[in-house]
Ligand SMILES: Cc1ncc(COP(=O)(O)O)c(C=O)c1O
């Protein structure tokens with residue numbers, strides 16, 4: 001397994017992350033366990049902030065909290081000078097409870113409710129990213145009722161096809177998100193928004209997809225956004241102060257993945273902007289981005305205990321872990337690939353080809369198809385790397401499995417940031433109607 005960040009194999013042949021022996025972590029916190037390499041998260045934040053600082057442009061790097069949204073992560077984002085992208089009242093609530101500076105919160109989503117709008121306006125967040133015409137008018141009405149002027153970006157669908165999995169591609173015309181550039185909806189949206197008294201247009205937003213390994217898509221999006229900005233200025237007399245290019249920067253999950261260094265993604269974006277706006281009489285807007293996966297993805301490792309196995313001669317050997325699609329649904333959803341190592345025998349040579357299954361009642365509940373490991377034993381620890389983004393965030397309670405705990409590790413210290421769910425959490429919201437209560441037996 002590729003060793004990300006502070007991961008290394010220690011003298012006992014155990015995988016160690018953030019100076020903590022994973023065997024000790026398993027003993028202390030149990031498995032499955034999400035382990036987050038805090039130093040690597042902070043390093044990724046800094047790579048973005050430093051790359052933008054070097055460009056000389058005004059910028060905001062908004063951590064896309066959907067990737068992994070818990071109180072402690074919001075604290076790190078704040079400490080590292082990031083802004084925050086939230087998509088629901090739950091993410092907004094988490095950010096507020098973490099004490100995240102509200103003026104740096106951006107509210108996304110293609111179906112925000114009135115209650116969510118009210119909550120965000122009352123909290124005085126920085127801006128909304130408006131997704132469609134219904135929302136545009138709803139937001140104006142809610143803001144008017146509260147006698148507020150609300151800052152907005154308009155999400156534009158630029159018609160750029162990102163090279164990534166179909167389910168996480170969002171820049172193409174056939175998308176549920178945003179105002180389409182090609183059919184004139186984006187132009188009409190700016191026109192309408194500019195006439196709404198309780199909205200202030202800051203600028204435009206685009207997000208072409210997720211886990212992208214090249215810069216061409218971003219460059220094309222920049223080009224389209226700039227072309228649109230100039231058209232809007234000349235025809236509608238609206239000048240954008242902000243251009244937000246979303247997230248989507250890829251990471252290395254498995255050998256063969258070829259993400260670019262953060263600085264190269266940023267350079268592709270900022271160079272295009274500087275080049276164009278420098279040549280035209282247009283005040284250079286602030287550039288915002290929204291990385292999620294590239295901030296937390298490779299900093300996460302999930303630690304499991306191996307249980308049963310099933311060898312089907314000539315077909316496949318299944319080894320089952322004490323978690324599965326409930327803590328990581330990405331194989332089931334996208335066929336995502338992962339690397340893994342036996343954490344308690346990380347120095348040993350590989351000996352057998354196995355497939356890692358979860359414990360859910362579902363054939364598709366797999367984590368890895370075909371991986372070489374040492375001869376596995378029941379009770380061994382399996383560490384799957386690169387599970388920091390969209391794992392805990394998309395975890396479920398299917399089969400009433402409790403969600404694992406999350407620990408942050410750094411400099412030999414492990415801090416619990418999310419407790420393992422309890423049985424009380426599992427039945428906590430259940431109600432037995434009075435008519436179903438057990439009757440006392442009649443004498
Ligand atoms: C609008 C928006 N911004 C940011 C992100 C974060 O993307 P990623 O985690 O790929 O950086 C997403 C998710 O793809 C998104 O939809």
Ligand SMILES: N[C@@H](CCCC[NH3+])C(=O)O
Nearest residue numbers: 066168210211330389390
């Ligand atoms: N959940 C997806 C990414 C979605 C990005 C959000 N727009 C994944 O795990 O890859």
